[in-house]
Amino acid sequence: MGSLPSDAKIPWIQTPCVLSPELSQVTGCNIYLKLENLQPSGSFKSRGIGNFMTRAAAAAPDNLKVHFYCPSGGNAGLACATTAQSLGLPATIVLPTIASPLMRGKLSALGADVHSVGANWAECNAYLHEQLLSKDPGGIYVPPFDHEDVWAGASTLVDEARTQVEGDIDAFVCSVGGGGLLNGIMKGVLECTWHDGKQPRVFALETSGADSLNASVRANEHVTLPAITSIATSLGALRVSTQTWEHARDHPEILKSLVVSDADAAISCVRFADDARILVEPACGATLAAAYQAGRLRKELAGISGVTDDDWRQKNVVLVVCGGSGVTLGMLTKWRETYKSESSIELGQW
Ligand SMILES: *Cc1c(COP(=O)(O)O)cnc(C)c1O
Numbered sequence: 001m002g003s004l005p006s007d008a009k010i011p012w013i014q015t016p017c018v019l020s021p022e023l024s025q026v027t028g029c030n031i032y033l034k035l036e037n038l039q040p041s042g043s044f045k046s047r048g049i050g051n052f053m054t055r056a057a058a059a060a061p062d063n064l065k066v067h068f069y070c071p072s073g074g075n076a077g078l079a080c081a082t083t084a085q086s087l088g089l090p091a092t093i094v095l096p097t098i099a100s101p102l103m104r105g106k107l108s109a110l111g112a113d114v115h116s117v118g119a120n121w122a123e124c125n126a127y128l129h130e131q132l133l134s135k136d137p138g139g140i141y142v143p144p145f146d147h148e149d150v151w152a153g154a155s156t157l158v159d160e161a162r163t164q165v166e167g168d169i170d171a172f173v174c175s176v177g178g179g180g181l182l183n184g185i186m187k188g189v190l191e192c193t194w195h196d197g198k199q200p201r202v203f204a205l206e207t208s209g210a211d212s213l214n215a216s217v218r219a220n221e222h223v224t225l226p227a228i229t230s231i232a233t234s235l236g237a238l239r240v241s242t243q244t245w246e247h248a249r250d251h252p253e254i255l256k257s258l259v260v261s262d263a264d265a266a267i268s269c270v271r272f273a274d275d276a277r278i279l280v281e282p283a284c285g286a287t288l289a290a291a292y293q294a295g296r297l298r299k300e301l302a303g304i305s306g307v308t309d310d311d312w313r314q315k316n317v318v319l320v321v322c323g324g325s326g327v328t329l330g331m332l333t334k335w336r337e338t339y340k341s342e343s344s345i346e347l348g349q350w
Contacts, residue, residue, distance in 0.1 A: 003060040003138075004087065011050030011083040012039055015157070017164035017318065022275035023291050028298065029170075029315040031291055034161055037280055037323030040086070043234075044154060044322045045079035048180050049142060051153025053083045056140050065138040067092065071124040073099030074234050075324050076144035081112035091142075092132060094124040106325060145180030146241040154184020155191075161318050162192060171201040171301055174320040175287045176213050176257075178237035179244025181322060186247045189254060200318075202255045203300060204248070205286040207265050210235040214257045216245050231262045234283035234324050256300060260289040266335040267343035268292045273332055274348035281324030282335075291319060292345045 015035045023031035036044035053068055060066050066089050070080035073095030084091035092113040095104065099116070107114050115132075118124045133139040143150060161169060172189070176182050182204050189199055206214055209230030216223045222245040228236035248255050265285035272288050273279055280288070291297055298312055307315075340347060 002058045002062060003064050003066040003089075004054065004057040005089070008054070008057070008087040011054065011086040012046035012153070012156075014160055015039065017161050020276060023319070027291050027317070028309065029312050029317055032161070032165055032316065032318045033276065034157055034318050034320050035278075036157065037278060037284070037321050039323065041075065041079040041082040042323050042325035043075040043079065044157065044181055044320065045075050045144075046082060047156055048145070048150035048153035048184060049076060049079040050083045050086070051156075052147055052149040053080070053087060053089075053140075053142060055149050057087060057089060060138070060140070066140060067136055067138050068140050068142050069094070069128050069133050069136075070142035070144070071095075071121060071128045072144055073103055073124075074326065076142075077103070077107055077112075078110070078325055080142045081107050081110040084112065085110055094118075094128045094132070096120055096124055100326060102328065103326060145178035145183075145237070146243075147180075150180045151183040151187050151243070154181050155188040156184075157320065158185055158188025158192065165316050165318065167314075167316055168195050168198060169200045169318055170315045171203060171317045172320060173203045173205065173287050173290050173297075173317060175232075175235060175283050175322050176204045176206050176240065176244070177210070177235040177283065179213065179240040181320070182213075182255075183241065183243050183247065185320070186251070186255065190251075199254055201301060203290055203297075204255060204257050205290055206235055206257070206259050207232040207262050207282065207286050208259050209262065210237075211259045212237055213240045213244060213248060214259045216240065217248050217257045220249075230282075232265055232282040232286060234281055234326065235286065258290060258300065260286050260293070261343070263339040263342035264289040264293060264345050266339045267345045267347065269327065270332050270336045271345060271348055278321070279327045279329070279332065280321060281327045283324050284322045287319055287322065289345065291317075294344070
């Protein structure tokens with residue numbers, strides 16, 4: 001098993017996939033919630049990063065002292081730290097000095113070695129390579145999204161959902177930052193056999209200001225955004241992975257890129273807290289907004305010609321509740337005040 005300790009545990013869990021009465025009522029079809037917020041790290045990243053790190057440790061020579069290094073002030077750092085704990089191996093997380101005290105506190109509590117350096121992700125990444133990784137023969141770099149093992153880990157949620165949903169899945173809805181999650185879902189959708197050969201559609205959500213996939217689709221080439229201006233910081237990749245862009249370019253019949261406003265993503269988090277009693281980041285609110293925006297999902301899935309209400313009622317859509325730990329009750333209250341007048345999404349009746 002290389003450098004994987006014999007008592008290493010699998011760093012992610014099988015999550016429930018539950019029918020949501022509230023969201024099914026809002027959309028008029030069957031909405032299933034794949035609850036990735038329940039992962040040990042608080043997001044789906046436990047799957048991809050967990051798989052990457054487990055494989056890397058297993059492949060390392062027996063006598064090597066493996067140590068993981070991840071540049072992230074967010075959920076990737078948390079996934080690295082919780083995975084390291086499950087595997088019984090050490091991890092160092094490098095985050096920018098502006099990273100939230102909330103995330104910094106959570107990382108330290110997990111026993112990770114935390115370095116605060118640099119103004120942004122690029123500076124953290126450079127420091128990590130030059131000051132840490134280059135000096136540690138057992139050092140392993142943990143990529144936040146751009147690696148095959150990360151995608152393979154994320155794809156396990158598609159296999160699970162297939163066995164959890166009664167009947168055919170008509171669509172998956174997920175959020176996109178660098179595209180690790182989306183690549184995993186596309187891998188699952190393309191590689192599984194589907195009943196009658198009917199592959200589910202995949203809707204890829206971004207917020208305006210973090211819309212690097214949508215900008216590429218619009219330009220019909222793989223582009224880099226000049227800056228991130230969205231509050232959904234977990235979606236803040238200036239450029240999606242090459243694989244993500246190629247999926248969008250090569251499979252327009254399956255994959256559709258959609259954009260929502262920060263206001264709609266934020267208010268969706270507030271509404272979801274009331275509806276499902278679950279707290280998620282705006283990065284996840286983007287996915288929820290596709291269901292909360294009146295008529296959006298039906299229009300995107302059924303086309304302009306549409307379907308009858310009865311046909312629509314039979315459709316099964318899986319929302320990947322990607323989760324995220326950068327959220328508190330206090331933040332939700334602030335978002336409600338800041339965005340409620342700007343958002344098209346109705347707050348709950350209660
Ligand atoms: C990382 C993250 C995303 C984006 O995932 P990618 O694999 O980078 O596309 C979305 N939501 C949450 C909560 C995340 O932590």
